[in-house]
Amino acid sequence: xxxxxxxxxxxxxxxxxxxxxxxxxxxxxxxxxxxxxxxxxxxxxxxxxxxxxxxxxxxxxxxxxxxxxxxxxxxxxxxxxxxxxxxxxxxxxxxxxxxxxxxxxxxxxxxxxxxxxxxxxxxxxxxxxxxxxxxxxxxxxxxxxxxxxxxxxxxxxxxxxxxxxxxxxxxxxxxxxxxxxxxxxxxxxxxxxxxxxxxxxxxxxxxxxxxxxxxxxxxxxx
Amino acid sequence: xxxxxxxxxxxxxxxxxxxxxxxxxxxxxxxxxxxxxxxxxxxxxxxxxxxxxxxxxxxxxxxxxxxxxxxxxxxxxxxxxxxxxxxxxxxxxxxxxxxxxxxxxxxxxxxxxxx
Numbered sequence: 001x002x003x004x005x006x007x008x009x010x011x012x013x014x015x016x017x018x019x020x021x022x023x024x025x026x027x028x029x030x031x032x033x034x035x036x037x038x039x040x041x042x043x044x045x046x047x048x049x050x051x052x053x054x055x056x057x058x059x060x061x062x063x064x065x066x067x068x069x070x071x072x073x074x075x076x077x078x079x080x081x082x083x084x085x086x087x088x089x090x091x092x093x094x095x096x097x098x099x100x101x102x103x104x105x106x107x108x109x110x111x112x113x114x115x116x117x118x119x120x121x122x123x124x125x126x127x128x129x130x131x132x133x134x135x136x137x138x139x140x141x142x143x144x145x146x147x148x149x150x151x152x153x154x155x156x157x158x159x160x161x162x163x164x165x166x167x168x169x170x171x172x173x174x175x176x177x178x179x180x181x182x183x184x185x186x187x188x189x190x191x192x193x194x195x196x197x198x199x200x201x202x203x204x205x206x207x208x209x210x211x212x213x214x215x216x217x218x219x220x221x222x
Numbered sequence: 223x224x225x226x227x228x229x230x231x232x233x234x235x236x237x238x239x240x241x242x243x244x245x246x247x248x249x250x251x252x253x254x255x256x257x258x259x260x261x262x263x264x265x266x267x268x269x270x271x272x273x274x275x276x277x278x279x280x281x282x283x284x285x286x287x288x289x290x291x292x293x294x295x296x297x298x299x300x301x302x303x304x305x306x307x308x309x310x311x312x313x314x315x316x317x318x319x320x321x322x323x324x325x326x327x328x329x330x331x332x333x334x335x336x337x
Binding site: 025026032095096136 | 223226227229230233234237238297
């Protein structure tokens with residue numbers, strides 16, 4: 001986590017640029033669907049769809065930040081154009097497979113919750129494992145294998161970062177409580193919050209992931 | 223994987239372009255025509271170097287039209303799925319624009335390589 005904070009500090013300009021150039025417009029466009037889901041009455045199911053849509057909105061942005069951390073941690077430079085290019089080439093597969101996985105989660109939630117919760121972490125693992133040249137089958141296979149091999153660690157990370165962001169979010173809401181919170185102000189606050197916090201979470205997760213995969217490679221070598 | 227990547231790029235470009243063009247073009251029909259030409263032209267441009275360029279452009283255009291129709295029918299409640307005229311013309315226009323754009327971009331590439 002300390003290394004992640006160091007590299008986050010070093011690459012702050014690129015991260016903020018990525019946030020303003022990519023994350024804000026994509027967020028603005030896709031949150032229209034989230035808003036219009038508020039006016040739909042599907043008998044209570046629309047809130048679950050809205051939750052999955054919001055998770056997908058974060059999963060889209062992970063891959064370029066992970067690539068940035070991967071390059072920076074071995075003292076290589078990464079241009080901003082490459083980040084944009086990797087975002088453009090990763091959005092399709094992550095959206096399609098993410099929609100399929102979230103359909104599985106949606107079905108699993110109605111099968112007494114537990115299968116849905118078990119499938120849901122794949123949404124976070126898939127963008128980290130994604131590579132542009134690998135095939136679809138290899139990608140899904142390696143991510144499922146990674147999830148099965150590191151089941152406990154994945155859940156520990158998810159619970160830890162959920163608690164972390166929730167605590168900070170409580171603080172932010174407490175600070176901004178003098179504002180009159182309507183839907184748009186709430187979403188703008190959440191956007192600014194996630195522009196700052198989300199890259200740091202991705203950086204520390206990728207630090208964790210890289211250390212875990214290195215250990216596995218060392219075992220293979222030995 | 224390549225097909226899904228192209229599909230994602232074209233879908234996102236279509237959504238973003240149509241949102242931006244709503245501000246520029248007030249006429250609904252002109253707007254949808256411009257968006258259609260842009261997005262399926264982009265599809266043709268991206269699939270021009272594939273192993274089967276015309277076939278993949280045709281199938282990806284069909285997939286996009288099916289997605290759009292399903293979305294309009296079940297998300298916005300527009301009656302598009304069971305109207306034969308709308309289905310026919312959306313499929314015909316989309317596939318024709320995609321295939322023609324593949325043809326044009328391949329010609330341009332060949333001419334550029336030749337000269």
